[in-house]
Amino acid sequence: MKKTKILAVTIFSAIIGLVAIAADHIDAPATQGTSADITDFYAFQGEDTNNLVFVANIQGLLSPTATASATFDENVLVEFNIDTNNDNIEDLVIQAIPRDGKMYFFGPSAPASPGLNSFVNVSATKSEVAITPYGSNAIVATQNNMKFFAGPRDDPFFMDFAQYGAILAGNAPGFNNPGADTFAGSNVLSIVVEVPKSSIGGSGTINTWVEAKAKQ
């Protein structure tokens, strides 16, 4: 490891060390700093308003020097959960799992059984995209009426995380104005999927969440 990289990692670690807070970055001891740590989740209407976009970010606070060597873990399944009838139990899942430089996607499809344990549903609609290497233009795949991306991106999250930590620690009375974005200049590994709304309920309101699951 080069000295600059060590320094960057140290600075980021020091910032993280202040307090465990962020969108979901480093939210719990068992996942903190692991390849199964979800940092953020987004769901929004696409540029084509007939579509909905899901974003899962993992392995947050990557410095630029650390980003080139950051990889998706082949033992970690990322699962977008979609509840279409408001009982907070997933009716559909979109599964994403990396193999040999590609991210494979299965679904949307009904899970074999909802809950904490999953199998990859290889009989569901299968799509794939090459994982974009650091420094390359985004590689996007359009398959089965869906769009797919996997690779490093700027962390879209913004917050004066350091000042929030100072407030909680009793070292500051409030936020500064202007504040300082603690996540400025840091990257994440992103998985982005755009799907037709008709494939996930069509209309009304869905409840959705993302899970990271590790191979047993």
Add this chain to the structure above:
Amino acid sequence: MKLPILKYLAIATFSLFVFSCNNDDNMNQMTTDFSGTFVQKDQMGRPAVNTVFVSSASKNTFNTTVPSQQGAAFQSMFQTNLMGLSPAFANAVDKNALGLDAASFTRLLATDVLNVSLDGKTTFFDGTNVLTGRALADDVITVELLLIFGGEDFSENPTLSNDNVDANDKPFLTSFPYLASPW
């Protein structure tokens, strides 16, 4: 059948198999292994919920409790932590700008799913639409700080209810994949 013929047949069959396998993606389908049981480690619906409202000792448990059971398991912890954290919820009659008292607000938050509309604008909160999704540019932390510290009309605890970081450090893209290129 004589042995040499069998051998040739076997070689021919094997060659055919290898050839078809090397021919595009079939190779992957034959060799890519997706087997196994995958066990939950982390989950997330709304931003910052686990980090802010779940007590340290329970964070791993929260991540491995299915959403349909989170409300029953965690609502009272959320309410205790909210009332301890925010002066805007110090009194039993206190509400936030959504008209939710501590019990109602934490009942909403304890089930950590993101509510998303399939019929129109998707935003965490834009002044009009509430919890219809989460867009990249949504200032979710300030929204949450306002709902936690801002009181009935967003006017309470002004130094705690806005972190004064209102936008990302890079502009988002209008087209897929929407997120900005890495640093």
